[in-house]
Amino acid sequence: xxxxxxxxxxxxxxxxxxxxxxxxxxxxxxxxxxxxxxxxxxxxxxxxxxxxxxxxxxxxxxxxxxxxxxxxxxxxxxxxxxxxxxxxxxxxxxxxxxxxxxxxxxxxxxxxxxxxxxxxxxxxxxxxxxxxxxxxxxxxxxxxxxxxxxxxxxxxxxxxxxxxxxxxxxxxxxxxxxxxxxxxxxxxxxxxxxxxxxxxxxxxxxxxxxxxxxxxxxxxxxxxxxxxxxxxxxxxxxxxxxxxxxxxxxxxxxxxxxxxxxxxxxxxxxxxxxxxxxxxxxxxxxxxxxxxxxxx
Numbered sequence: 424x425x426x427x428x429x430x431x432x433x434x435x436x437x438x439x440x441x442x443x444x445x446x447x448x449x450x451x452x453x454x455x456x457x458x459x460x461x462x463x464x465x466x467x468x469x470x471x472x473x474x475x476x477x478x479x480x481x482x483x484x485x486x487x488x489x490x491x492x493x494x495x496x497x498x499x500x501x502x503x504x505x506x507x508x509x510x511x512x513x514x515x516x517x518x519x520x521x522x523x524x525x526x527x528x529x530x531x532x533x534x535x536x537x538x539x540x541x542x543x544x545x546x547x548x549x550x551x552x553x554x555x556x557x558x559x560x561x562x563x564x565x566x567x568x569x570x571x572x573x574x575x576x577x578x579x580x581x582x583x584x585x586x587x588x589x590x591x592x593x594x595x596x597x598x599x600x601x602x603x604x605x606x607x608x609x610x611x612x613x614x615x616x617x618x619x620x621x622x623x624x625x626x627x628x629x630x631x632x633x634x635x636x637x638x639x640x641x642x643x644x645x646x647x648x649x650x651x652x653x654x655x656x657x658x659x660x661x662x663x664x665x666x667x668x669x670x671x672x673x674x675x676x677x678x679x680x681x682x683x684x685x686x687x688x689x690x691x692x693x694x695x696x697x698x699x700x701x702x703x704x705x706x707x708x709x710x711x712x713x714x715x716x717x718x719x
Contacts, residue, residue: 441592444545445538454540461533473530474692481600481695483531486524487590491583493517494557498580501573511564514557514576521554531600534678534693536659539599546593549586553579602696604657610636613719615712621705624649629673631664639701639713640664640673642684650684651701651713658694 466473475482497513500506525547532543556579564572593599611634618632624643631654632639638654640663652673654664661677668674672690674681680694687700701713 441542441589441596444542444589445597447541447545450541450544451537454537454544457544458533458540461529466530470530471692473527474534475527475695476689476692479695480602481527481531483524483527484590484594484600486520486527487587489520490517490524491587493520494576494580494583497576501576507564507569510576511561511572514561514564514572518554518557518561521550525550525554531693534658535599539593539597542589542593542597543599546586546589549582549589553583553586555579556582600695602657603655603660604653604696604699607637607653607699608715608718611715611718613714615704615714617706617710617712618651619711621649621709621711624711627668629664629666629668631662634713638662638664641711641713642668642673649703649705649711651703652682652684652687653699653701656680656682656694657689657696657698658692663698 471477473482475485478485493513494517497510497517500510500513528543528547532540532547535543556575560572560575560579563569563575594601616634618634618639618641619630621643624630624641626643626645628642630641632641640652640654642650644650652663654662656663656675656677658675658678658680661675661680663673663675663682666674666676668684669681671685672681672683675694678693679691680689681691682689682694682698685700687698689695689697699715701715703711703713705711
């Protein structure tokens with residue numbers, strides 16, 4: 424008898440419940456207040472560090488391993504006799520590690536789309552609840568109420584696990600933090616392709632062209648150099664051709680990421696990945712042609 428490969432009703436209901444978080448518009452007033460508060464913090468250049476620009480991917484997923492690892496280890500020690508002191512130490516270490524993880528996550532969250540921010544707020548609420556339980560666990564252990572300490576710790580681990588699951592849903596199903604330009608090389612042919620005559624590109628202006636499914640930003644400089652980048656921002660697909668051109672760079676009009684025109688390098692976040700940068704040339708007939716290294 425063949426097994427029915429269709430999704431079971433319970434699995435489908437669970438996924439629908441998770442997807443429904445993105446439509447919870449009643450969260451929007453709180454989101455608006457919190458977003459302004461997060462953006463108002465004067466992090467300066469450290470904001471890019473919190474986004475993970477220097478790593479090439481978001482910092483938050485790496486930092487959350489520290490509190491989760493400490494709390495999971497504490498849960499294991501709670502089942503081993505004679506390890507009360509070590510378990511409490513790990514609970515405290517997890518609480519300390521949760522602070523930078525939360526800060527980096529909040530900075531990323533404040534630059535997401537509204538659907539992602541709704542799911543992210545529930546994710547954050549679960550993590551705050553887990554931290555509260557672990558604070559209670561740490562205090563109870565310090566007062567030699569080890570039964571309460573273990574119970575609160577196990578409850579905190581469960582809530583933190585649920586929060587982690589929501590974080591995975593946010594990252595992989597809603598694509599928060601993913602490089603939106605990764606598919607570009609796979610959507611293009613490897614050969615040179617024409618994007619228009621030189622006269623069609625006014626000096627110092629951003630011009631959008633289409634190569635099949637891929638929009639391309641083309642900029643001609645006063646010296647004659649022509650630069651071409653993938654037009655959709657690697658952060659959240661913002662149209663770079665509608666952004667500002669400043670000091671040899673283009674600024675995304677959606678979240679302010681800045682990319683260098685010569686090579687697509689992301690010189691300012693929140694984008695953590697550079698833009699695909701095309702080679703350019705002008706044919707004998709005065710037609711601008713572009714080619715993306717590694718395409719196809």
